[in-house]
Amino acid sequence: MPPMNRREAVRATTLVVGGLLLTSNGLVLGCAREPARIAGRVLTADDQALMEEIADTLLPTTKSSPGARAAGAGAAINLLLSECYEPEQQVRVVNGLKELRKKCDAEFGRAFAALTTQEREQLLRELDATALRAKGHYFELVRELADRAYFSSEIGMTRARRWMLEPGKWVGCVPLLPGQPSWG
Amino acid sequence: MADTTSYDAIVIGSGISGGWAAKELCEKGLTTLVLERGRNVVHIRDYPTMNLEPWELPHRGAISRQQLKENPLISKAAGYGEDTAHFFVKDRDHPYVQEAPFDWIRGYQVGGKSIIWGRACQRWSRHEFVAPEKLGYGMSWPIGYDDVAPWYSHVERFIGVCGNHDGLEAMPDGEYLPPFDFNCVERHLRDSLRTKYTDRHVVQGRWAHLSKPNPIHLQQGRGTCQARNLCMRGCPYGGYFSSNASTLPWAAKTGKLTIRPDSVVHSIIYDSAKGRATGVRVIDAHTHAVTEFQARIVFVNASALNTNLILLNSTSPRFPHGLGNDSGVLGHYVCHHNYRTSANGKVAGFEDQYWYGRNPTECILVNFRNLGKQDTDFVGGYTTFTGAYRSQPEPADRVGGAYKDALSKPGPWGIYMYMQGETIPKESNHVRLHPTQKDQWGIPLLVTSVKYDENDDKMIRDWRTEAKAMLEAAGCHDVETRDNHQAPGLDIHEMGGARMGRDPKTSLLNEWNQLHACKNVFVTDGACMTSTGNQSPSILYMALTARAVNHAAAELARRNL
Numbered sequence: 001m002p003p004m005n006r007r008e009a010v011r012a013t014t015l016v017v018g019g020l021l022l023t024s025n026g027l028v029l030g031c032a033r034e035p036a037r038i039a040g041r042v043l044t045a046d047d048q049a050l051m052e053e054i055a056d057t058l059l060p061t062t063k064s065s066p067g068a069r070a071a072g073a074g075a076a077i078n079l080l081l082s083e084c085y086e087p088e089q090q091v092r093v094v095n096g097l098k099e100l101r102k103k104c105d106a107e108f109g110r111a112f113a114a115l116t117t118q119e120r121e122q123l124l125r126e127l128d129a130t131a132l133r134a135k136g137h138y139f140e141l142v143r144e145l146a147d148r149a150y151f152s153s154e155i156g157m158t159r160a161r162r163w164m165l166e167p168g169k170w171v172g173c174v175p176l177l178p179g180q181p182s183w184g
Numbered sequence: 185m186a187d188t189t190s191y192d193a194i195v196i197g198s199g200i201s202g203g204w205a206a207k208e209l210c211e212k213g214l215t216t217l218v219l220e221r222g223r224n225v226v227h228i229r230d231y232p233t234m235n236l237e238p239w240e241l242p243h244r245g246a247i248s249r250q251q252l253k254e255n256p257l258i259s260k261a262a263g264y265g266e267d268t269a270h271f272f273v274k275d276r277d278h279p280y281v282q283e284a285p286f287d288w289i290r291g292y293q294v295g296g297k298s299i300i301w302g303r304a305c306q307r308w309s310r311h312e313f314v315a316p317e318k319l320g321y322g323m324s325w326p327i328g329y330d331d332v333a334p335w336y337s338h339v340e341r342f343i344g345v346c347g348n349h350d351g352l353e354a355m356p357d358g359e360y361l362p363p364f365d366f367n368c369v370e371r372h373l374r375d376s377l378r379t380k381y382t383d384r385h386v387v388q389g390r391w392a393h394l395s396k397p398n399p400i401h402l403q404q405g406r407g408t409c410q411a412r413n414l415c416m417r418g419c420p421y422g423g424y425f426s427s428n429a430s431t432l433p434w435a436a437k438t439g440k441l442t443i444r445p446d447s448v449v450h451s452i453i454y455d456s457a458k459g460r461a462t463g464v465r466v467i468d469a470h471t472h473a474v475t476e477f478q479a480r481i482v483f484v485n486a487s488a489l490n491t492n493l494i495l496l497n498s499t500s501p502r503f504p505h506g507l508g509n510d511s512g513v514l515g516h517y518v519c520h521h522n523y524r525t526s527a528n529g530k531v532a533g534f535e536d537q538y539w540y541g542r543n544p545t546e547c548i549l550v551n552f553r554n555l556g557k558q559d560t561d562f563v564g565g566y567t568t569f570t571g572a573y574r575s576q577p578e579p580a581d582r583v584g585g586a587y588k589d590a591l592s593k594p595g596p597w598g599i600y601m602y603m604q605g606e607t608i609p610k611e612s613n614h615v616r617l618h619p620t621q622k623d624q625w626g627i628p629l630l631v632t633s634v635k636y637d638e639n640d641d642k643m644i645r646d647w648r649t650e651a652k653a654m655l656e657a658a659g660c661h662d663v664e665t666r667d668n669h670q671a672p673g674l675d676i677h678e679m680g681g682a683r684m685g686r687d688p689k690t691s692l693l694n695e696w697n698q699l700h701a702c703k704n705v706f707v708t709d710g711a712c713m714t715s716t717g718n719q720s721p722s723i724l725y726m727a728l729t730a731r732a733v734n735h736a737a738a739e740l741a742r743r744n745l
Contacts, residue, residue: 062585065592076244083248124583143582151591152244154237160592165237167541170411172365176538182574182594183542 042082042090047097048074053113054100055146057120064181065160068150076149089141096138100127157184191217191442192740194464194479196449196494199296201709201725202485203427203435204339208733209483210440214740217442217477218432219466221486222292224445225271225299227405227428231418233267241266260674261289263300268416271300279629281618285671286632288489288678294445295428296487297676300416303392303424304720305345306548306567307336307356311556312606312717319554321563321608321639325714326686326695329356335727343425343726344401346545347390354551354565355387355719361395363388364545368537369572369597373547376658383552384654386570389545392425392723404430411541424544446470448625451498452482452507452705461507461705467625481704481736481745485729488710489518489615492681493630495692495707496617508699511689514682516614518634519716521677522566522605525644525667527651529660531572531597538574538594546571549601549654551718553646562642564606565718568651572599599655603647606718607672608639609680634672677721679713697732704745706732 035044043051052074061067081090100123104112108119115123124139131137150156157163161184192214195205202218209216224230238245245266252259255275264272273290280288291297310329316322333356340359347360366374366388374386393409394401401407406422406429415424422429435441446469453476455462463478484491492515498507506514549568553560577595579587613635617628648665655663672678685691688700693712699705708729710721717724739745 058583059588059591060585062589064589067588080243080246083250084243084246086249121583125581128582147591148244150588152239154239157238160588163238165235165412165414167411170364170539170541170543172539172543173368173371174538174540176536176594179593180538181592183539 038078040082041078042094043078043097047094048078050097050101050112051077051142051145053120054124054142055150057117057124058143058146059150060117064179066155068146071150071153071155073146073149073153076153077145080148081145085141092136092138093141093145096142099138151184189476190478191215192479193217193481193483193736194219194477195483195485196464197296197485197487197490197709198294198427198432198443199291199485199487199709200298200301200427200722201729202296202483203298203431204726204729205483205485205708205733206435206441207431208730209737210435210438212733212737213438213440214737215440215442216435217444217479219447219449219464219477220294220296220443220445221448221469222294222296222445224443225293225295225418225428227422227426227433228418228420231420232270233417234414234420236267236417257287258289260287260670261676262302262674263416265416267414268300271416271418279623281621281629281631283631283633284635286634287671287673288632289673289676290487290490294432294443295426298426299418299428301426301722302676302720303415303544304546304548304569305340305343305347305358305390305392305723306719307358308332308717308719308724309354309356309551309555311354312565312715312719315554315556315564316609316715319558319563322715323609323683323685323690326684326691331695332724332727332731335731336723338730339723339726341398342400343392343430343723344394344397344406345390345723346388346393346395348388350385350387350550352385352387352550354385354555355548355567358390360390361393361398364391364393364395364543366547367539367543367572369531369534369599370547370570372531372534373570373572373599373658377549377654380657381654385550385552387548387550389547391545393544394423404434406430409544411544413542413544415544448627449486449494450474450625450627451494452484454498454500454503454507454702456500456502461702467627469625472625480740481706483729483733484705484707484711485709488678488681488713489630489632491707491709491711492518492615493617493627495682495711497627503701507705508682508692508701510701511692513690514692515616516611516681517609517683518613518615518632518678518680519607519609519713520634520672520679521675521716521718522603522607522636522640522643523675523677524603524636524640524670525647525651525665526600526602527648527655527663527665528598528600529655529658529663530575531599531658531660533659534597543571560642560646562639562646563608564639564643564716566603566605566643566647567718567720568601568603568647570599570601572597574598599658599660601651601655603644603651604675604677604718604720605640605643605647606716608637609683609715610637615681632673634678636672677710677716679710679716679721682707682711683714684712685714696735697728706736708732
């Protein structure tokens with residue numbers, strides 16, 4: 001992304017989110033066809049949409065802040081994975097998503113996007129427990145990418161946390177108010 | 185003036201010491217040409233990332249795989265990031281030969297590494313100037329603390345250094361702007377060490393930041409530090425000191441300054457009939473056209489190792505082994521700071537305390553080793569930088585809204601420490617010119633042959649023991665210490681090779697930073713260092729530069745140069 005002002009950045013994010021919401025409705029997912037590739041990206045449009053669903057299950061909208069989908073996590077994950085991760089890690093994620101799809105099908109008979117929130121959370125908790133036991137499990141990378149994409153987004157940095165480009169001053173010691181977010 | 189090739193003074197390099205040479209020379213009324221091998225960087229205008237939000241960076245601050253692959257070396261440097269990479273060289277453009285692993289970190293542009301420096305500005309103690317000789321691991325400096333003290337003040341007043349007056353022998357006080365506050369756990373660390381020890385002082389960072397600018401800083405067009413801690417992108421406020429924000433525009437205001445970017449210095453020209461240097465031979469970085477510039481005096485501030493390279497490459501019938509190198513010492517006694525070890529621990533409590541803003545400084549745990557006397561199994565001292573932070577929370581349930589909200593909150597407190605240790609200047613640690621390999625300008629490549637030694641290992645062992653004990657004294661649990669075995673050079677505190685000394689047989693420079701054998705050439709960057717001390721070196725280079733210019737101007741007036 002070339003330098004752009006804040007307004008433009010927000011607009012770009014919103015458009016991407018709109019597109020992904022469409023795919024996540026299952027309109028595209030159910031079709032038998034070649035998965036749509038995205039130029040310069042490792043994840044297909046379907047995989048990117050699935051990653052965003054996973055990210056949004058890990059980091060959903062709450063009372064305090066919008067979640068990963070609102071933050072455009074899918075596109076950001078795809079960008080980071082494609083340009084900042086090793087080929088070996090990329091393969092691990094791509095294969096991992098295949099595995100996750102199979103698991104969904106076997107356990108629920110439905111795609112991840114069609115699961116209830118409770119079912120999604122249950123599935124990801126299982127995967128998380130597995131990944132904690134087995135080093136190098138793909139879900140470790142999936143979680144890392146989701147966290148990274150969300151907490152480096154404008155929403156993650158300013159609505160979940162409280163990043164400011166220009167604090168204006170330094171005060172070493174102030175009381176932390178109940179519920180106060182970190183500075184990001 | 186731009187068309188002339190003749191000046192009163194030439195300064196090679198526009199970094200932290202070159203900028204100071206330019207300022208002082210111009211203020212003395214001398215027409216001054218600053219030669220910079222890199223591109224021009226104008227304060228504010230050429231800081232493309234300074235106001236970008238983190239999510240506006242192409243990879244949100246991460247280095248891409250491609251960039252890492254192309255720059256395995258420079259990308260290791262402290263401060264190298266997606267938002268700052270344009271102020272560091274690219275590996276492929278500037279090769280050198282590592283006889284032993286050495287990470288040579290360079291920033292080739294107007295302002296040099298002063299844009300991306302660490303900004304710590306402690307003074308040397310009086311012990312550090314004499315310890316190597318007194319305690320038998322080196323040579324004494326030809327000058328002492330009292331010679332430098334007024335020049336430290338001169339520099340501190342102009343660049344603006346924040347800090348507290350702590351009254352400590354190991355780290356003398358200077359002329360300070362108000363310090364940045366401790367946070368509550370840093371204060372706790374200070375108090376804990378005060379209770380447990382008599383010689384462990386944690387003090388507020390002495391950093392080149394305008395916490396509260398004086399008129400002299402406002403006159404430079406600089407303003408109050410906004411606690412962004414995005415310094416290395418270049419600061420739109422001039423909140424920290426750099427050549428670009430301060431000395432170079434100040435020098436330009438005199439009307440005496442010419443800055444010539446894209447000017448790779450090949451060598452200094454020596455006229456044996458006149459018995460002096462007459463100028464500098466320059467290769468245009470792009471066209472490779474060769475131009476010679478003349479001056480009455482030359483200041484060499486090309487950065488420690490490049491200064492060695494230029495002097496070694498400045499050969500003549502009188503000086504076949506490099507300018508001023510009658511002794512054969514040039515290129516030897518290269519040293520650096522030992523940055524291999526660090527520690528951290530977790531702190532319980534203080535959950536209801538936080539901070540506001542981003543502190544651009546770090547606390548300093550002042551040297552307590554071998555201060556004026558030998559009290560360990562290694563020689564030299566160490567400074568420790570430290571600070572307290574809040575880590576990321578580690579919630580047990582890692583899925584869903586509670587997880588996201590937990591990650592959005594500050595986690596438990598931790599304290600980090602890392603060491604900046606003195607190393608021993610050794611004849612065997614050296615740089616030299618490669619006999620055949622040359623760079624794209626036909627200049628011989630530099631060969632680096634610099635290694636850690638057993639003394640460094642012993643110092644690291646001691647530091648790890650002490651750091652653990654001190655962190656535990658502050659109530660830390662899960663304390664970890666480590667030795668990362670990083671190569672010399674990554675400290676970006678390389679020094680020496682053209683050291684100062686009383687005896688021309690064992691040193692290159694006299695007590696005024698003049699080449700013993702060619703008095704109108706001054707070396708006042710890191711190359712001049714006789715020993716490393718344990719303080720951050722940049723402010724000493726600046727002070728020695730101002731002192732040397734003052735001497736040079738007086739000698740010119742007396743017609744001695």
